[in-house]
Amino acid sequence: MSLNDRSKKILDELVSNPSITSTALEKKYNVTRRQLGYSFNKINDWLMSKNLPVIERTRQGHFIINQSVFTRLNGEEKSVPVDTSLLSENQRVHLIIMMLLSYKEELSLSHFTIELDVSKNTVLSDLKQVQNYLSDYDLIIRYSRKSGYLIEGKEFQVRKLLIHVTYQLLQMNNGKNRIKELTSIQRENVNEFTKRIEKVENKLNLKFTDEKMETMPYVLILLLRRIEKGNEIDSFSIEYEELSDTKEYLATEEILYDFKEIPVAERLFITLHLLTTNVYSSEFLIEESIPNLVPATDNMLRLFEKSACIYLQDRELLMDKLLQHIKPAYYRIKYQLTGTVTIQDSLSKEFKELHHLVKRSIGPLVDLIGNEIPESETTYITMLIGGWMTRQGDSIDKKVKAIVVCPQGVSVSKLMFNELRELFPEFIFLDSLSVREFLSYKLEYDIVFSPTFLETEKTLFISRAFLGREEKYRLRKQVMLELHGYIPNDINVTHLIDIINNYAVIENKKALTEELHMYINRDEASSVKQDVDLKDINLDELITQQNITVRSSVKTWDEAIRVSAQPLVESGKINPEYVEAMINQYDKDPYIVIGPNIAIPHAAPEEGVNEVGMSLLRLKEGINFTADYSINLVIVIAAVDKQQHIHALMQLMKLSGSEKDRNRMINADSIKEIHNIIQSYSID
Incomplete structure (x- = not known):
């Protein structure tokens, strides 16, 4: 540490004239008693940092200086460093x-x-x-x-x-x-609260981060002073049971053991401060107070792995690191106490891309907490995951990054995005964008997929929004030849083994050959030729006449889903819980509306689907979905996997794009007439 100019002058004066009094110093250097006290404290702190005795001041304003101070300052350290920095x-x-x-x-x-x-x-x-x-x-x-x-x-x-x-x-x-x-906080007071917090660490079997350990004593002292002055906390929406059952509440009681008049609300606030404090390590981190935190964090990590096209090693250790941050972050976010951590704005290109992928994967935590995750919290999560990737030698910087630009609306854009991500699992797909969004897009990318021509310096691949199996094969071949100059299954594994053998010892040539065959052929096998022998299911085969319901109107959106899904429930293709899952999901899915007057409620296969199916409800009088959408055609989709229903869904998307045929279905006089329209779109 160093001294400012005023404190240095006063120290020099004391060393050269130890008999000077406080009053004389104030007059000579034109300072107030408070300013002199401030400089005197700085001088003593500086002396302690040099392992020198502090200067004492008597009630009469005289100074007592140890001989070692004179020896040291008049000898080897004649020049005391000065803190010349100005306050910003x-x-x-x-x-x-x-x-x-x-x-x-x-x-x-x-x-x-x-x-x-x-x-x-x-x-x-x-x-x-x-x-x-x-x-x-x-x-x-x-x-x-x-x-x-x-x-x-x-x-x-x-x-x-x-x-x-x-x-x-x-x-x-x-x-x-x-x-x-x-x-006017005294050193002894800080030391006392530091000891109390260290006891809390032992009680909770954790270690707070160094910066939090330094901050907490001052925060607790200042909070208690405000309480003593009558500045008590306003009522705030924290359930007593939510915090009183935690170990941190017991720890708060230990910190405040000699403060008898602290109200319960104040004890809860201090408990909340402990809960929101970052920890360095913990033996018993997760407790019943946040029962779904582990699965939510795990789901977030799986979504990130899928988006980033990587497999994170030592996953359990990474989960522990994430949970150490996310547990206190849960309380910070829920009670709007974020903002004490400052993240620098100067981020690397790769970090910005990682951050983007983390924010796209954060949904499970948003659902758990009930609030949006602030930028500072997602940034810190990105730093943890990015550091882990660096440790395992992984990076997204060398991976091909793609975007999908589609002018045909959010639903078509999303379907195109998902199809291409399945077709190219080794690429990182950053976003599906409208043309206007594309023109102002900030992230770095390598290739663009779009059904229309775009002005871009990057490699552009023109692709229809809905691709058949052969079209997928041709597109994959085109992209791989353009980017790499080869098609994966054209590689000769025998030649590859010979090359490896020239530079390394192969212990098991047969096993290596089999592994290389599996690796090289994995993309085409999984993405292009999967289910070659399966027949495509047409739309009219899923939406049969028995699966069509005609009503004049319904009172609520929930009723619309139940009525539309009833034929699938009765035939055993879905369980009743799938219907409830669709009702709970609809307001969270921006892609449920696929065109004017038409919506496709659905949920995850594991939530109650037994067999692939679709059912349709036609309403003469539309039901309000939002202020912007009135729905007349409700098509429930029950998918058992990512493949079987896709062909029919593409046909449905084509139907939804025809205003004429949508209106014909809405105004149809019979179920047979509706099914005839569906059949006209069910031709390969």
């Missing part, structure tokens, strides 16, 4: 906020000018920035002659601000001493 505007803003939150006396402009050593005009400008800062917390600054400058607003928001600013100040050079000086 952001640092001054944080210091002003800390003063507003913790000062024991009324604050005027002169208090700020003295502490920050700047002019009144600078302070007035800083106060405007403080108000801008406070607006994010729904807080304001108020000034009166009687009370000086104050922060006003809900105490819960004040606490969030206090925690955040404490963290920011501790990141500053000499931040601990600045906080102690501003708040």
Whole structure:
């Protein structure tokens, strides 16, 4: 650490003239008693950092200096390093906020000018920035002659601000001493709370991160001071049982064992602070208070692996690392306490791509918590996963990155995206975009798939939205020849073995040959020629006359799904729980509406599908799906896998694109007439 210019001059004066008094120092250097005290504390902290005895000050204003200080400073260290760094505007803003939150006396402009050593005009400008800062917390600054400058607003928001600013100040050079000086927190008090937190670590069998360990004593001391002054927490929506049953609540009781008058709401808030604090390691991390956290995290990771085309090694260890972050993040996000961690904006290209894939995979956590995941939290998750990939030598930087650009609407675009991702499992598909979105797309990519020509410097492959089996084969062959100059199954494995044998010892040539055959042929076998012997199922074979229901109207969307699905339930193709799953899913699926007046409710096969099937409900009078959509045709889809229903679905998509035939179905007089229209789209 180093000393600022004023503190250095005062130390030099004390060493050269130890008989000088406090009053004489104040007069000589034109400082107030408070400013002198501030410099005196800085000098003692600096001396302790050099393993030198501190300078004592008597009640009469005289100083007692140990001989070793004179010897050291007059000998080998004649020049004391000076802290010449000026406070930035952001640092001054944080210091002003800390003063507003913790000062024991009324604050005027002169208090700020003295502490920050700047002019009144600078302070007035800083106060405007403080108000801008406070607006994010729904807080304001108020000034009166009687009370000086104050922060006003809900105490819960004040606490969030206090925690955040404490963290920011501790990141500053000499931040601990600045906080102690501003708040008059004594070293002994900090040490006492540090010991209490260390006991909590032992009780909970965990280790808090170093930065949180440094921050928590100051936060707890300042929170308790506000409570003692009567600034109690507002009522906030936390169920008592949700926190009182946690180990952290018991730990809070241990921290506050000698504070008898702390209200229950305050104990819950401090418990919440412990729950939201990042940990470095933990033996017993997950408990019944978040019963679905593990499967939600696991599902998120599986979605990421699929999107990034990778397999994460040592998956259980990575899960432990993620859960150590996600458990406290769960409470931060749920109770809007995020914002204490600052992530730098200068991110590498590959990191931005990883971050994009993580955000696309985060849905299971969003569903669990019930809130959107803030950018700072997804960024940290990306850092954990990215670090793990680097450790195992994996990277997405060398993988082919593709986008799908489709002008035919979100549903067609999504279907095209999924089909191409199945056809090219070794590519990373970043997004399905409209043409307008494509024109302003920021992420790096290598190739573009689109049913229409686009102006682009990247490699463009023109592909129809709906591909037959032979068309898929031709497209895959075209893409592989363009990118790699070969088609995977054209590689001669025998020649490949000979090449490997020239540079390495092959212990089991037969096993290696078999593995290479499986690897080289895997893409075409799984993506192009899969189920060659299976006959495509046409739309009219799934939507039979027995699976069509005609009604004038229904009262609710739930009823529409139940009525449409009833033929499939009666025939045993789906179980009743599949119907409930569709009802629960519809508002979360933006691709359920595939065209004007037509929707395709569906759920996952494992939620109650026994056999592939489709059923149709025709409503003369449409049912409102949203403010923008009125639905007349409800087609329930029951898929057992990713393949069998696709051919019929493509035919249905073509039908949905015809306004004339949609209207004919809506106005049809009989089930047979509706089925005749379906049959006209059921031709290969």
